[in-house]
Amino acid sequence: MMEHTLISKPDFDTQTLEVSLGPQHPSTHGVFRMNVVLDGETIVKLKPVMGYLHRNHEKLAENMSYLGSMPYTDRLDYICSMTNNFAYALAVEKLAGIEVPERAQYIRIIMAELTRLVNHTLLIGFLLNDLGAFFTPVLYAFREREKILDLFEEVAGSRMMCNYFRFGGVKADLTPDFLPRVKELIQNYPRFLDEFEALLSENEILMARTQKVGVLPKELAVSASITGPMLRASGVPYDIRKVDHYSLYDRFKFRVPIGEHGDVYDRYYIRVLEMRESIKILDQAVKEIPSGDVISKVGAGFAKAPRNFKPKAGEAYGRIEAPKGELGFFVVSDGTNKPYRYHVRAPSFINLTILEDMCLGHKVPDAIIILGSIDIVLGEVDR
Amino acid sequence: MDQLFVHIDQAIIHWAQAVLPDWMAVIVAMKIPIVAIAIFGPVTMMYLTLIERKLLARIQNRFGPNRVGKFGLLQPLADGVKMLTKEDIVPEKADKIAHLLAPILIVIPALLVFAVLPFGRNMIAVDLNIGVLFFLAMSGTTTLFIFTAAWASHNKFSLLGGMRSVAQMISYEIPFVLSVVPVLVVVGSFSTVAIVEAQPGLHWFVFTPWGAVGFFIFFICAVAEVNRTPFDLPEAESELVAGFHTEYSGMKFALFYMAEFMNVFTVSALVATVFLGGWQGPILPSWVWFLLKTYTLILIMMWFRGTFPRLRADQLMGFAWKFLLELTFVNIIVAAIWYEMRSPLNHLTAAAILIVTIIVLFQFNKTEIPKKRIYKYAYAD
Amino acid sequence: MEVLTAISKVGIYVIFGVTLLGAMMAVTLRNIFHAALSLALTLIGVAAVFFVLRAEFLGAVQILLYVGGIMILVIFTVMLTTRIGDRTIPTSNHQQWPVLIGALLLLLYFVRMIGKTPWSIKSELAVVSAVQIGKSLVSTFIFPFELTAVILVAILIGTVILAKSDEGEEKS
């Protein structure tokens, strides 16, 4: 039929709406942007935009001594600074072949498990905040996290930027009343978790909002090299503590929870169960911790004079089960006291790659909680 | 004590008749309730914001505002001054007139509705014989003005927020209006004073089976009508930044805020009047009972805000259309049956029918009701 | 006391004036969104007139149905059909002036006719309460009442099919 010359050209022709959520958005966990194309309210296309927090961490490390970039690893995933140090220390020890005394290994495991508690509690708080619960779970999480951060401050000197690990052990021994306070924490934490679960796990609105939302199939998770609670929520039993047996993890009896549906509710509940397992590990570690020095002779020497720490040429890849997934450090040395190449395998960056596949077909509020359930920290994503 | 305010009112009228010319005295007599409401409305709103912040703070184990004034009592004044002095930004491409008009239009119904609430024994501003219907009509208009606010601020987020809020308000307006019908059927008149008189002493409607179900539905729809958690979709902070009032700042935002809190007060006052027997109560003076009931309902709404996450848009609609609406229809029929039959038999039949309907409705919505899950462990050593 | 009646009479004429102003704006404003808003003003004005004529039930129903219901429909249609940032184009077509003259002539005719006919005014003015309306709706007007119910259901289904089917067709 003859096309009329229309007076007004409509721009609503395809009914889709291009909306950019972020980088300045109340619920994107830092500076992260999602360009979302909406048809009505359902998401048609989603493009994550990152890089707003890029601080050139890896190039910096190449012009600094090995120990010089240890304080910078605290700034990678600024919620769990202890585990970042742990992974970096493991990598360099593997590179230079430094032994770590037993007491130091126990201290490292205690610190790693405490960080896992902090990270999972915070994540559940912020996930509920995205769901709309007006800050109540977040503030309960903060109240518990304070206790653990006080322990870190007492031992390492700073609450979040601990810089506590050295190659071959840890910077300083535990203060006398550190262990009693950890024992007391181990008693109260399950009670807090039960209260937290009573508030959230059976809450019908939460279940309705999160079940069958953002489903991550097992094959996609494995092929996209997703690691950590997201992978285990999709049903793949892969936990680096059990696979690599690094440090002294095979001395402790603990289980790894597995989900079947791989949706947001599973990812939330897996983290609650993982916290209970971490408490079990802490319980055993605090009982069996031996005495002895906390840093090997060689390590102490290098800690005192990092400039003459020249590992032999070669490369090493140390990885641990960080609360967010497999955190690995790939260090290449050319014999000088500065690393030739230094790369961080950041779990939240890789877990973020499949955000679009999980969000297609869902609504805007679902995309927000799917992003929340992936548990990303922009410091680690952008490095 | 009970008729305290009524005596004050009489005293002023006598004084006015003595001093002023007669026609002026009549105007003064008319003006007293208006002045009372004009003061009572905003003041309740200010102190409701404070109560909400204090209550939420205590739920979250912190103190809440306690810096301004003795226990933070002057905080609302501080907020008011801040709102007045804040710069009022109007987006460049926004529809100037509608952008200015929307907040004003939203506050008018919020204030008008105070006229119909029976604060105490013969303490009601205007005893309209269509009291409840007037209330429902006024709360119906806010939908339109919310949408004008959304459309006038010309930004994608507020547009989404506006569309969602209109959809939600309409789908909750029907159960909201219909859940009052049983009370009107039993009382036989719209006037709020008649409704309160029909619930003498402790025979409140909430204790009858259909009254309990009606109260539940009416309260849920009231929470949805006022856009509060778990139905606060329109101004969902986490997704739509601030829904329809994203582009408002300064005094206009304060007006939105004032309208929201006045609606919270008036809606819970209506729920108290219709189902909890307004100012009826054993010993305390009538207006104390009224304020007591209204404030308990308001505290429950604030308690909701401290506990629940938000419902998604389609679940919210599904809940209204597939659960509440059917329950209201059955409730009306049950109220009629209850009214016809005498003696205790009516309570039993009414309760039986209602329970059966609730069970049947739960069966129909089986697919949406989520199930609890059990998790297995790997590496179980 | 006559001051009060004078004030109330002025009040009534003010309501008439505002309603007529709203109607004129609704008809002549270029920006269709403002026209819809002024329609809302007219409807509320008419509801006020009902209150003045002591027909509270009708006034409340008018606000509930018109402003609460139909206005939302109008605004939604206005929103879905205009483009954001659409420049307003002249609202009236070419028949503007002849229609104006015709309407004025009709108005003149009405006024003359109203002035001439001797209205049989009752002594005391009738007041109708909601209960009476309810009873008559279900007793004398039972047939139109059921008929309207049927029509409303038919329209409900019709509108859904009209709006929905295009949605589907567009998608495929």
Place this chain on the structure above:
Amino acid sequence: MIPLHHILFFSSTLFCIGLFGALSRRHVVGILISVEIMLNAANVNLVAFSRWTGLIPVNAQVFAIFIITLAAAAAAVALAIVLTIYRNRKTIYTNEIDLLKW
């Protein structure tokens, strides 16, 4: 109270404004708005008569209620039609919708 014919003047002017709008508006929704105004004018007339002259005052008000409900129904259908026109022809201006088939 004011005499009856004042109200009738008011409702007839309202009706004529609506008529003018209905016939001279280019925007389809504009026409619907004017039709609503005409219906309201009729309602005012009915209520006025029921108050002053009606033999059974109730009938007029019931009739007014029927007009309101049916106006709502008519508006709903009309707006649905407007939407479908817009979706197919991308225009809602009366002078562009002049083909009976498209």
Place this chain on the structure above:
Amino acid sequence: MFGIGVLKGMAVTFKNFVESYYKKERLTTIEYPEKRLAEKERFRNFPFLIFDEKPEDPRCVACDICAKECPPQCITIVRAQDAQGKPLKKPATFDIDYSICMNCGVCEEVCPFDAIFMDHEFELAEYGRFEDLNYTIDRLLKPKEHFMKIRPTDATRIEAELKKKENAKKAAAEKAAAAAKAKAEAAKTQASQVPDTKPETKPNEPAQPADPPAEAK
């Protein structure tokens, strides 16, 4: 749709609300300016230089190790020179840019002379962005007692080590002096075979007041 879980959630918040009024471990907020939290001993904020007696001679010997090792490179040291231009063992200027420093504590670890330590002072707000936060030596220097006050255990340990080094140095100095004297006498006896005079004053001879030759370290 609304089941028991929702009510259980409300019960939890109600319990929190009620208990926050009387239970200590629930309400943990500390109203900061009025009440303060007890400071942890190992808390490390910005570094400061330490001096023993007089602020003029700090322990720091301007060896520039900490400046090289500092990850964000925020320490700049200029070595002092005496009249003839010979470099001295004292820093002329030693400034740390507090706006760049991330209080990681590396300088404290690598300093061989225990001259720089991490402070507990954290209320350091300034008005200017550039010069004000660039702490020069006079603002950095703090007495030994301050260090003892804020970090007792570390301070005692370091004092003990210093004392031990001091004694070792003094003993070495005395041994060297005694050896020098013995050598001198041996030379004298060889030359004059004079009966050696009993230097009865040697045992209680006061240590030379002059600062011991540095190279003994």
